[in-house]
Amino acid sequence: xxxxxxxxxxxxxxxxxxxxxxxxxxxxxxxxxxxxxxxxxxxxxxxxxxxxxxxxxxxxxxxxxxxxxxxxxxxxxxxxxxxxxxxxxxxxxxxxxxxxxxxxxxxxxxxxxxxxxxxxxxxxxxxxxxxxxxxxxxxxxxxxxxxxxxxxxxxxxxx
Numbered sequence: 001x002x003x004x005x006x007x008x009x010x011x012x013x014x015x016x017x018x019x020x021x022x023x024x025x026x027x028x029x030x031x032x033x034x035x036x037x038x039x040x041x042x043x044x045x046x047x048x049x050x051x052x053x054x055x056x057x058x059x060x061x062x063x064x065x066x067x068x069x070x071x072x073x074x075x076x077x078x079x080x081x082x083x084x085x086x087x088x089x090x091x092x093x094x095x096x097x098x099x100x101x102x103x104x105x106x107x108x109x110x111x112x113x114x115x116x117x118x119x120x121x122x123x124x125x126x127x128x129x130x131x132x133x134x135x136x137x138x139x140x141x142x143x144x145x146x147x148x149x150x151x152x153x154x155x156x157x158x159x
Contacts, residue, residue: 006050009043009144010071014155015058025101026154033150041147044139045077057148059083059155066138079137083156089129090156093122123149 012034043053045068053076056067064086066079100115127145130152134140140148 004052005042006052007042007044007048007139008052009037009041009055010052011054012037012151013054013056014151015056015065015067023101025097029150030154033147033154037144037147037151041144042139042141043144045079046137046139048076051076057151057155064152064155068138079134081133085133086126086129086152086156089122089126090153093119093126093153096122126153 014030043051043055045053052071054069054071054073056065056069058065058067060080062083064081064083066081067075068077068079070076096115096119100112100119103112103115123146126149127142130149131140131142131145134145
C-alpha cells in the first residue's frame, strides 16, 4: 500500500450557518466533491511541516474562511479570502447549472452538451481563480482547487 502524503486533507467540513435547503443536484455535487477530495487531494499550507489536515470552510463577514486544523484537532492556521472575488463567477456558474439540470430531461443532447461545456468552463475558471488566490498561502493542485471551488459555491448559496 503506498504511503499517503502528509500534505493532504483527511477531513473537511462546511460551516453552514443557515438552513437553506439545497436542491438534490447541488447536494449531490457537494457530496461528490467531499468524497473526491478525501480520496485524492494535494493541500500544503505554506510553511507547514505537514499534516494531514482537517479543513473547515466557512463564511464570516463576507469573507471566505479556510480554518486549518491538524488531524488531532489542533489549530494550524487560517486563510481568509474575499468572497467578492468569486461572487460574479459563482452566480454565472449556478445559472448555467440550473439551465443544464432543467435541460437534461427534455432537451436534445447537443443542447445538454453545450450547457455542460459551459458549466465545466466556468468551473475550471473558478478553480483557476481559487488556485491563484491561494498562492503564497496554500498550495493545491488543480483537481483539489476544482473540488474546493464546488464547496465554495455551496457555501455561497448558503451564505
